[in-house]
Amino acid sequence: MSILWWRRIFALTQKELLQFSRDLILVLATLYFFTGEVFIGGKGVSFDLINAPMGYMDHDQSLSSREWLNKLRQPYFDMKGQVTDEKQAQYLLDEGLLLGVLDIPENFERNLLNGVSTSIGFQLDASNVILGNLADSYVGLANAHSNQEWMLSRLKVVSPDQMQVPAIEARQIILYNPDGKSSWFMSISEMMTVLSMLSLFLTAAILVKEKERGTIEQLSIAPLTPFQILLPKILAVQMILLSGIAMSLFLIVIPVFEVPFQGEYWLFFLVSAVYIYAMSGLGIFIATISKNLAQVMIVSILLIMPIVLLSGAFTPPEAMPEWEQPLIQLSPLYYYINMGFGIILKGNDLSLIWQDLLSLFAIGSVLFLFGIWLFHRQFER
């Protein structure tokens, strides 16, 4: 690898960057993906129960019923007010205007005071499973709390501390995301998804563009090996996407969502670079089997789905069917997620992740070499 060899690589890499910079739409889309998309991902897609709209039918209209309803408070619930009848309740739930409707029967307070058990009806829209589950358990908690208070007041105990009964106190230690903020998880996930998509698509797109235009023929006839033709494309994609990752981290993830970056920056960028390398190899494969940009799009979508689904990003590997579990090892995103979250949130260092890093590099090299081999072959037709 002489100076000349590197000079050629440099010239071609520079060309790719120039071409990228001339494509205004591509530049704007990339900028948006790494900032806007990550922001929306972290902000908008939330698994927290916030201001869930609730309605109630208070047939009792007593002090106790109001007290009970008062337990469902902001920021979790937003009491919208009284619903007149069963029909209106159904309508509001069907339209999605309310998440749940509580039904407090007549004689609620009287029954309680007479020591008779009573019940509260709760209709819940569980079409969004996560929100439904959360609302269900929060209402359950509120009710348990209310029962406890009633019990104590019946025992004439003003405060639980006066009771000489042993109690178990659960002292949870929540590691890495003590406040359980889903925005941390989501913004980092979104950044990784964006990187996956772009590293696959950008590489394939810039290669297939040369194919469509016929310039690839010119490069093949120049004194360049397939490796020399393909490496600059990957280098250019690396530079573009690593800058994108930097933007995401330092403009959105850290300042906006206040994610504490526990590990080393350089290690995260190294891991990202290896991940981009692996995905670009796959991109080259896509470009060699595709004839035009439309085919690149279709095949990219086809491949990105299993990569994301098998990565364990949204389903933990343990929860997958048994036959799927070994396949996880083939998804580059699986390793990236492991290492990425490890470095950012847990502060893992190289000694903890080197095995994952090697595996990712190996997968990347297989894909890249396969891509080069296919690329070499395509002219022989």
Added chain:
Amino acid sequence: MQTAVEVKSFGKRFKKTIAVEDVSLTIQSGEIYGLIGPDGAGKSTLMQAVSGVLRFEKGEITVFGEKIDSEASANRIKRQLGFMPQGLGLNLYPDLSIDENIDFFANLRGVAPEILHTRKAKLLDVAGLSSFKNRAMKNLSGGMKQKLGLVCTLIHQPRLLILDEPTTGVDPVSRRDFWEMLNQLVREEGMTALISTAYMDEASRFNRLSMMHQGKVLDQGTADEIIRRTPGWLIEIESARSRELLPALNDAFEHVEELGDMIRIGGFALQSAEAERRLGMILQDGTESWSYSPIGLEEIFIQKLDNRSQNTPQMRLTENRSSHRKEAVSTDSQDTLIRAEDLVRRFDSFTAVDQVSFDVRAGEIFGLLGANGAGKSTVIKMLTGILPPSGGAGFVAGHNMATSSMSIKESIGYMSQAFSLYLDLTVSENIDLFGRIYGLSGKRLKERHQWVLQIGHLQKECNTSAGSLPMGKRQRLALGCALIHQPKVLFLDEPTSGVDPIGRREFWRILVQLAGELQVAILVTTHYMLEAEHCNRLALMQAGKVVAYDSPKNLKATLKQQKGQVLSLKVSRPYQAQSILESNGYSEVALYGSRVRLFSQEPETVGKDVAALLADKGIEITDVMILQPSLEDVFIEKIESSHSREA
């Protein structure tokens, strides 16, 4: 005669670009009317408007008395129209057989089954496709596809036939057959035809024509009228010392072209007597022979454009000549720089290239000719080392292509039909990129950069993006990029397709200089038969084989020996004249617009016989010409004899 189509000051613009401006023409019924001009002349736009498939804002178009001004009126004439779009077999379905394709178009047009049967049989017979009825369209040759396209267009017996560049990329024999088929059908069915072409040498095929350029009509009428209206002369000089003569000739005449071993000079403003005097002074007592040659539409086209814009750039390689000369001198002009030995390339069961052998010497322009799909590009791909051959050997600049493809890549320049430039990069960025790929840097890169700008006359455009350059300039830039590392061998794959005649002429002027001054060996492929004249030697490929391999001069001389000269007669009723001559035992009588054309060893005597014969039948002869056989004639002869050898 009735008027079939009338176009009055038609104009069409697409957003900001004017496609056609103020075009008027009248097509008589029964006429074959031509629209002739390079890409971007507005031919397709005009044809689409006449077919009623394009809205336009300016002018008036009447077809068979129906004014096309609304969707409804366009629909009324559509059943009387047959339209064949540009591109080989683009309107056909590749996976359907010939029979199924025809049936599909017949059903589309609502042809009654009983009519369809006889009509199909007749058309297939005329097209010579009857025996291939069940073959899938994708397995047909280019010429057959084009004929099938015509059959499908004609199945509903249209009164007006509109064909957009039907002969582009088709081999000379298929081209001739196509014209014969068309002539016969137009005559028998009383059709009118509007046909476009980019080949200037097809002008004589039309009864009348409009010569178009950039949306405007340059001239109209019969080919003879147009030539007469722009009086000029053309002299061909055969000389062994053409390079010495060139400077003096360049000073004395407007148009000087070096074509292989020949120099062609031409003039319009200058009187031919004065030209003869000047020529005599330049040649003095040399052994050169010269003769007048008939002026063609190509020359007229260039002349007309020259008058419009006087500032056509003149190329010069000379500024930097000294530095190149040194390297040039070191190569012996007899060096063979490209050699193909029995090259074979098979794809599955299909043999794309079959035992092709030729060699190209330093300082030589070698033409590889043939129709689309003849195997030209495959030969180039093998010689440049991106496609391994199935058999045979090749040597480029002394390197064996099988063992040292990387050394070959370093010593050649290559420019492909698509002008492989990066359109989103500027002119300078393109030059620098290719320079650096070929290992140039620093001062050397700067020098070569300047050189490329100079030969392409692109100094003013160096910060323009390559995509916004006009075709001619883009092509010169691509050539410059291919030459950036001063290769000794240059491969050009259809470098001039889509470029207008002026651009082509300038391009060839650079090539001649490169070969002459820098001793570059140039291998060029083309399907413009007119360009074959520029080559020192050429090989004609047909279905993967080389069927002719010699200098243009020798090829023509051999044909002249075999078949004699060409007798061309302008007659009052050409269709009739043709059939009279054929029934009286004259073979290969071809129809060219209002002329009939035949070969003869004794053109004078035969001319008299023919004149008497035709006068007898009441056909008037208005003009008689005796011409030398053209390269096109040579190619037709060669391809046909290779066919008959196979049969």
